[in-house]
Amino acid sequence: MQQNHTEILLQQTISPQLSVNLSKIRTIAEGSSDLLVNEFVLSGLPAALLCCEGMLSTSTMTELILKPITAIRLECPTAANVFAFIRNHQLYSIDRAEASTYADLFRFLNSGFAVLVLDGADSALVFGIQGYDKRSVSEPSGEDNVMGAKDGFIEVVRVNMSLLRRRMKTPQLKLELFVKGSKSQTDLCLCYMADRVPQSLIAQIKARLDEMELESILSSGYLQPFLENRRGCLFDTVGTTQRPDVLCAKLLEGRVGLLIDGTPFALVIPKLFCESFQTMDDYCYRPAYATLVRWIKYAAFLVAVLLPALYVAIALHHPELLNRTLLLILADAEENAPISLTAEAIGVLLVYEIIREAGLRLPKAVGGAVSIVAGLIIGDAAVASGLISTPMLTVTAIAVIAGFVVPDLAQSITLLRLAFLLIAGFWGLFGISLLGAAVLFNLCAGESFGFPITAPIAPLYKKGFRDTLTRVSFRKMQSGSFTVEEYHE
Amino acid sequence: MNKLRSNQIFAVLLGSAAFPLLCRTEPFTIEGIFGAAIATAVQLLLCIPILLLYRTGFCFGECARRHRILPLCFIVYLLFRGGTSFVQLQQTSQEISLPFSEKFLAAALIALVCLYTVSLGIQTIARSSTMILGILLITLAIMCIGAIPQAEPQNLALSPNDTIWKGFFRSMTTADELPLLFLLLDFSEKKTYRSIVPVWVGKFLLGSYLSVLGMAVLGSRMAKASHPFFAIVSVSQPLSTQRADALYILVFVMLCVLRITLFAVLAAHLLRLCFPKLRYTSTLCLLSMLGIAGAASKISVSGIWEF
Numbered sequence: 001m002q003q004n005h006t007e008i009l010l011q012q013t014i015s016p017q018l019s020v021n022l023s024k025i026r027t028i029a030e031g032s033s034d035l036l037v038n039e040f041v042l043s044g045l046p047a048a049l050l051c052c053e054g055m056l057s058t059s060t061m062t063e064l065i066l067k068p069i070t071a072i073r074l075e076c077p078t079a080a081n082v083f084a085f086i087r088n089h090q091l092y093s094i095d096r097a098e099a100s101t102y103a104d105l106f107r108f109l110n111s112g113f114a115v116l117v118l119d120g121a122d123s124a125l126v127f128g129i130q131g132y133d134k135r136s137v138s139e140p141s142g143e144d145n146v147m148g149a150k151d152g153f154i155e156v157v158r159v160n161m162s163l164l165r166r167r168m169k170t171p172q173l174k175l176e177l178f179v180k181g182s183k184s185q186t187d188l189c190l191c192y193m194a195d196r197v198p199q200s201l202i203a204q205i206k207a208r209l210d211e212m213e214l215e216s217i218l219s220s221g222y223l224q225p226f227l228e229n230r231r232g233c234l235f236d237t238v239g240t241t242q243r244p245d246v247l248c249a250k251l252l253e254g255r256v257g258l259l260i261d262g263t264p265f266a267l268v269i270p271k272l273f274c275e276s277f278q279t280m281d282d283y284c285y286r287p288a289y290a291t292l293v294r295w296i297k298y299a300a301f302l303v304a305v306l307l308p309a310l311y312v313a314i315a316l317h318h319p320e321l322l323n324r325t326l327l328l329i330l331a332d333a334e335e336n337a338p339i340s341l342t343a344e345a346i347g348v349l350l351v352y353e354i355i356r357e358a359g360l361r362l363p364k365a366v367g368g369a370v371s372i373v374a375g376l377i378i379g380d381a382a383v384a385s386g387l388i389s390t391p392m393l394t395v396t397a398i399a400v401i402a403g404f405v406v407p408d409l410a411q412s413i414t415l416l417r418l419a420f421l422l423i424a425g426f427w428g429l430f431g432i433s434l435l436g437a438a439v440l441f442n443l444c445a446g447e448s449f450g451f452p453i454t455a456p457i458a459p460l461y462k463k464g465f466r467d468t469l470t471r472v473s474f475r476k477m478q479s480g481s482f483t484v485e486e487y488h489e
Numbered sequence: 490m491n492k493l494r495s496n497q498i499f500a501v502l503l504g505s506a507a508f509p510l511l512c513r514t515e516p517f518t519i520e521g522i523f524g525a526a527i528a529t530a531v532q533l534l535l536c537i538p539i540l541l542l543y544r545t546g547f548c549f550g551e552c553a554r555r556h557r558i559l560p561l562c563f564i565v566y567l568l569f570r571g572g573t574s575f576v577q578l579q580q581t582s583q584e585i586s587l588p589f590s591e592k593f594l595a596a597a598l599i600a601l602v603c604l605y606t607v608s609l610g611i612q613t614i615a616r617s618s619t620m621i622l623g624i625l626l627i628t629l630a631i632m633c634i635g636a637i638p639q640a641e642p643q644n645l646a647l648s649p650n651d652t653i654w655k656g657f658f659r660s661m662t663t664a665d666e667l668p669l670l671f672l673l674l675d676f677s678e679k680k681t682y683r684s685i686v687p688v689w690v691g692k693f694l695l696g697s698y699l700s701v702l703g704m705a706v707l708g709s710r711m712a713k714a715s716h717p718f719f720a721i722v723s724v725s726q727p728l729s730t731q732r733a734d735a736l737y738i739l740v741f742v743m744l745c746v747l748r749i750t751l752f753a754v755l756a757a758h759l760l761r762l763c764f765p766k767l768r769y770t771s772t773l774c775l776l777s778m779l780g781i782a783g784a785a786s787k788i789s790v791s792g793i794w795e796f
Contacts, residue, residue: 310735317588323730428588429735430595433742438602440743441750444616445609457623458616460496489492489612 010103016079018046018119025050025117028102035109042069043077046119050105055112057131065092065114065127079120086116086125095128107185137163140242140264142407148280152242157187157261163244164191164257172196173251180209184216184262188223191247191257191266198254198485204449205256205269220265223258227269229447234412234439237448239271245280254483270448270484272455274468276408277301282471290471297405304403304413308345309420309432311395316341317428333389341392342425348388348396349418351378447489455487493676495684497615501673502666502688503695504618505751507625508744509663510696511718512577516711517700518648524656529693532667533686539671540682549675553762560759563672567759568774570665571752572781575599578745579782584719585738596782599745600775606750607757607771611676614750621743628740629695631733633702635725640705650712666692672755749778 009028015021022037029035034053041047049069051061068090074081086092099105099115100123109115112130137159140152153160161175176190188209192202205227212226220240227238241247242264247257250268258267277297282290314321315330322330337344355374359367382388403413416439423431446453456464463482466472493501515521553560575596582595589595606613666688674680703711703721714720722737757770767773 314735318586318734320586321732321734426588427598429738430585430587430598430742432735433739434598434602434746436739437743437746438605440620441606441609441613441617441746444620445613452616454616454620458619459494460619 010106011101013101014099014105014117014122014124016120016122018048018117021117022048024102025105028106040070042118043072043074043082045077045079045082048117050109050115050117052109052112055110055132056114056129060129060131061114064129065116068092069116079118082118083121083123083125093127093129097126097128099124099126107179110185111187134159143242143246143279145279145281145284147284149243149245151244153244153259153264153266155262155264157189157259160244160259160264160266161189161191164248164251167244167248168193168251180212180214181217182213182215184218186217187261188217189259191251191259193251193254196252196254196481196483197256198483198488201254201256201269201449205258217260217262219263220260220267223260223267227258227267227448229449232442233446234416234442235273235409235446235453236271236412237446237453239268239275239408240265241268242266243280249280249283254485270451271453272451272484272487273443273446273453274457276406278467283474287471287473291469294471300402300405301409301413304399304406305416306420306432307399307402308349308395308417309424310429311392312341312345312421313424313428313432316425330391333391336386337389337392338387340425342421344388344392345396345421345425346418348392349421352396352400353414450488451484452487452489459487459489461486492678493611493615493673495677495679495681497619498670498673498677498685499687499691500618500622501615501747501751502669503691504621504625504744505669505748506664506666506688506692507695508574508741508748509577510699511741511744512581513717514580514715515659515717516648516651516714517703517717518651518656518711519645519700519704520648520651520653521656521659522697522700523653524658525660525693525696527653527657528660528664529689531661532664533689535667536670536682536685536689539667539674540680540685543674543680549672550762553759557763560763563668564756564759564763564774566668567752567756568777568781571749571756571774571778572785574745574748574752575778575782576785579786581716581719581741584716585734585741593783596779599742599749600779602746603749603753603775604772606746607753607775611754611758614747614754618747621740621747624740624743628736629698631727631736632722632725635727635733636702636706636721639724640702641708642705644705644708645701646704648712660696669751669755672759749775753778 006028009024012024015024022039025035025037034055036051036053038049038051039046040049049065069086069092072082072085072090074085093114095113097108097113099108105115105117105124105126108126112132113126113128116125116127118124134156135154137151137154139150143152151163153163157177161177164173164175170193172193172195174190174192174194178188178190179185180188190202190205208226209223212223214222217223224236224238229237239250241250247266247268251257256269258269260267277294282294285293315334319327319330334341339347351374355370355378359370359374362370379393383390383393399417403410403417406413420432420435423435427434444452444454444458452459455461456468463486466476578599579592579596582592587595606617670685670688677684699718699721702725703717706721706725707714707717710720711717719737722734726732753771753774756774760767760770760774
C-alpha cells in the first residue's frame with residue numbers, strides 16, 4: 001500500500017508551494033538518511049537546496065552554488081524571475097536541467113545533482129556537481145596487453161564516455177545517454193559511429209532495450225540475454241571489453257557499443273567468433289609474428305577443448321593410433337590407477353574448476369595459498385599416491401593452460417571440454433566427431449542481429465581473411481574501409 | 490525466406506557429393522574417371538533447362554502448394570537417398586573402428602545429431618558446409634602428403650574389369666546433385682549457369698583426385714579393397730610412427746551429418762509445404778530414413794542390428 005502511494009507521488013508534478021513539495025519529498029524519501037534538505041531564503045523567497053549525501057562534492061556545491069545563489073538580489077523577486085535570472089545570468093554548473101515531476105527530481109537527486117526548489121515554481125532546477133568516490137582509471141585486469149594502452153573502463157559511465165571521446169574526436173562518434181531499469185535507474189550509453197553503423201542495427205538494439213522490463217541493471221550480464229538472438233548458442237554473440245581502444249576499433253568497424261553505469265565492461269554488438277582470437281597487441285606486432293600468434297591461438301582453442309577427450313578416446317577405444325613407445329608409457333601409467341580413465345579425467349578437470357573458483361573468490365592473500373596447496377600438495381600427493389596418473393595430469397594441465405590463451409571463450413571451453421570428455425569415454429573418436437558436428441552446426445547457427453558469428457569463414461568473405469587467417473599490415477588494411485555491414489545476411 | 494549464396498550452394502552440394510565417394514565400394518579406375526567426365530558434361534547440360542525454368546520466374550515453393558504430387562515425389566526421393574546414406578554409413582562403419590558392436594547404433598546416433606542440426610535450418614547447413622569443406626580439403630592435403638611416398642606411377646593403368654560406359658552409368662546413378670540443385674535454387678538469389686558449374690567441376694576433380702591417388706597407392710590391391718577410400722587411408726599415413734585415422738573419422742562423420750541433414754531439412758520443408766498443419770516434420774523424415782535403412786537391411790529387426 002505504502003509502495004503504491006510512493007509510486008503515485010512520484011508521478012505527480014512539482015507543486016508551486018514549497019511546503020507541499022518538501023512534505024511530499026520527505027514522504028517519498030521516508031526512512032532515507034542520505035537526503036539533505038537545506039532551506040533558505042533566495043532573494044526574499046523561501047527556497048530549498050536538496051542533495052543526496054555522499055553523491056556530490058560539498059566544496060563544489062558551496063563554491064559554485066551556495067555562495068552565488070545566496071547573493072542573488074532581484075528588484076522584483078518572483079519564482080519565474082529568479083529562475084530566469086539563474087538560467088540567463090548564472091552558470092553554477094555546466095550540466096543543468098529541469099525536473100517537472102518528483103520522479104525526475106529523485107532521479108537527478110540520486111544521481112548526484114543538487115536540486116533547487118523554489119516557492120512559486122512548478123519545476124525544480126538541477127545542477128550536476130557529482131563528486132562521489134570512484135576508482136581511478138587503471139589497467140584492465142582481464143585484458144592485459146604488452147604494447148597497447150594501459151587504461152581501462154571504470155564503473156562511472158561518464159568517465160568511460162570521456163575515455164572514448166579522447167580517442168575519437170570526430171563528431172561522427174555518437175554517445176547517446178539514456179536510463180533503464182525501473183528501480184536502479186541505470187545510465188546506459190549507446191556508442192556508435194554515425195557514418196559507419198547500419199541504421200537498422202541501431203533501431204533493433206533500441207527496440208530490444210525498450211522491450212526490456214528489468215528492475216535493475218547491476219552488471220553487463222543483465223543486458224546480454226536481451227541482446228542475444230537465439231537461445232542455446234554455445235558461444236557469445238554479444239562481446240564485452242574493458243578497453244576503450246578496443247571499443248574504438250570495434251566502433252570504427254560499424255559495431256555498436258553499450259556502456260553501463262556501474263560496470264567497467266562495455267558490450268559490443270555484434271560479436272564475431274574470430275574476434276575472440278584477436279587482441280590489441282596483434283596490431284602492434286609485425287604482421288608475420290601476429291599471424292603466427294593468431295594461429296597458435298586457434299590451435300590452443302582446439303587443444304583446450306579436445307586434448308583430454310582425445311587422450312581418453314585413444315587410450316580407451318583406439319590404442320592402435322599410438323606408437324609403441326607412447327602406448328607403453330600410457331599403459332604403465334594407467335595400470336595402477338584405481339578409477340577408470342574417464343572418471344579420472346573428469347575428476348581432475350572438476351578439481352581444477354573448484355581450485356580456480358576458490359582462487360577467484362578468496363582474498364588475494366589467501367588465493368596464493370590456494371595455488372600452493374592445489375599445485376604442490378594436492379597435485380604432487382595425488383600422483384604420488386597413485387590416484388591420478390602423470391600423463392593424465394600433464395594432458396589436463398596442457399589443456400587448461402591452452403584455455404588461458406583465449407580467455408574470451410573460457411566459459412564455452414570449460415563446458416565443451418567436459419562434454420567432449422564424457423562422450424569420448426563412451427564412444428571414442430566417433431563420439432568426438434558426432435559432438436564436433438553438433439558444435440559446428442551450433443556455432444554456424446549463431447547470429448547477432450542478422451550477422452552470422454562465423455563470418456568471414458562461413459559465409460565466406462575473402463576480404464575478411466586479411467584479419468582472420470592472417471593479419472596483414474596497416475598499409476593494406478587502410479585501403480577499402482571495412483565495416484561489419486558487409487557480413488549481414 | 491532464407492537466401493543462399495552461390496558459393497554456399499557449391500559447398501553444400503560438393504560436401505554432400507563427397508560422402509558417397511568416401512563410402513564407395515567399387516574400385517577407382519581410369520575408365521571410371523573418363524566415365525565421370527562424360528557424366529559431368531551430361532549433368533551440366535541437364536542444368537540448362539532447370540536454370541531456364543528458374544529464369545522464367547518459376548518458384549518451386551508456390552508450385553508445390555498448387556501441385557502436391559511434385560513435392561511428394563521429391564520427398565520420396567529425398568527420404569530414399571537419406572535412407573541410402575544411412576545404409577552407406579553402416580556399411581562403411583566397419584572401416585572406421587567404432588567402439589560398439591551394434592552397427593545400427595551409429596546410424597541412430599547420427600540421426601540424433603541430425604535431429605538437432607535439422608532444427609537449425611538451411612542457412613546453418615549452408616554455413617556449416619563451408620567449414621566442413623575446409624576440413625575435407627585439409628584431410629585430402631594430409632592424405633596426399635602420406636600417399637606421395639607410397640605412390641607408384643606405373644600403377645596408373647587401364648583396368649581390364651571396367652569400361653568408360655560402366656563408369657558413366659555408375660556416376661549417373663549415384664549422382665543426386667541435379668534434384669538437390671533444383672530444390673536449392675529456390676533458396677538462391679543468384680541463378681546463373683556460371684555459379685553452378687563449379688559444383689560439377691569440383692565433384693569431378695575430387696573424384697579424379699581420389700582415383701589417381703588410390704590407383705597410384707594401392708595398385709593391384711585396389712580390386713580387393715572393400716572401401717577404396719579407407720584402403721588408401723590405411724596405407725597413406727603422413728607420420729611414420731603415428732596414425733592419423735582420427736582425422737578421417739572426423740571428416741567422415743561431418744560429411745555424413747551434412748548429407749543426411751540436407752536431405753532431411755529439404756524433405757521436412759517440402760512436407761510442410763504439402764501439409765502446413767503437420768508437426769514434427771524433421772523427426773518424421775529422419776525416422777522414415779532410418780526405416781528405409783532398416784528395410785534395406787533385409788527388412789527384419791534382427792537384420793538391422795546384425796547389419
